[in-house]
Amino acid sequence: MSIHHVRRRALRWSFLLAGTVLLSACASAPAPDEQVSLARNALNRAVSAGATQYAPVPMRTAQDKTMQMERALGEKNYGQARGLAEQIEVDAALAERMARTAKLQKELQAAQAGLQVLKQEMLQAPNAGLTPATTLSN
Numbered sequence: 007m008s009i010h011h012v013r014r015r016a017l018r019w020s021f022l023l024a025g026t027v028l029l030s031a032c033a034s035a036p037a038p039d040e041q042v043s044l045a046r047n048a049l050n051r052a053v054s055a056g057a058t059q060y061a062p063v064p065m066r067t068a069q070d071k072t073m074q075m076e077r078a079l080g081e082k083n084y085g086q087a088r089g090l091a092e093q094i095e096v097d098a099a100l101a102e103r104m105a106r107t108a109k110l111q112k113e114l115q116a117a118q119a120g121l122q123v124l125k126q127e128m129l130q131a132p133n134a135g136l137t138p139a140t141t142l143s144n
Contacts, residue, residue: 008113015069018019024048035084035085036084036089037079037087038084038088038091039082041087041091041092041095042075042079042087042091043097043107044091044095044139045072045075045090045091045092045094045095046072047066047096048068048094048095048099048102049069049072050092050098051097051098051102052068052099052101052102052105053065055101055102055106055109056108056109057098057101057102057104057105059105060104060108060109061100061102061105062106063103064097064098064101065097065098065101067097068094068097068098068101071090071093071094071097072090072094074086074090074092074112075087075090075094078090097120097123
């Protein structure tokens with residue numbers, strides 16, 4: 007056996023070993039169950055907060071990424087699924103906060119409108135029901 011033949015065999019075995027290590031590393035990646043669960047919970051909270059109505063753009067983004075995550079899980083591409091789950095959680099949290107903010111702004115506007123009505127009523131009848139106690143006793 008020549009030295010050239012030995013080097014060639016060693017090189018083949020090295021590539022075979024490296025390929026086996028890479029395949030086993032990919033196969034041993036655990037499913038991102040916790041991240042997927044957190045993403046789904048965040049998505050449910052956003053829906054409950056009314057994000058589909060008040061924050062449709064980030065909500066749609068989260069829903070689109072959910073479909074991609076489900077596809078990645080089906081293909082056992084756990085790295086991609088984990089990344090998408092983290093993005094979904096952020097997008098859904100943004101949608102939830104935007105929806106809650108929009109609802110609070112709506113309530114604030116209603117309260118301000120109610121105050122404006124009360125002010126108008128007080129200006130139209132400034133003395134109604136507000137007679138001083140001194141004039142009643144005389």
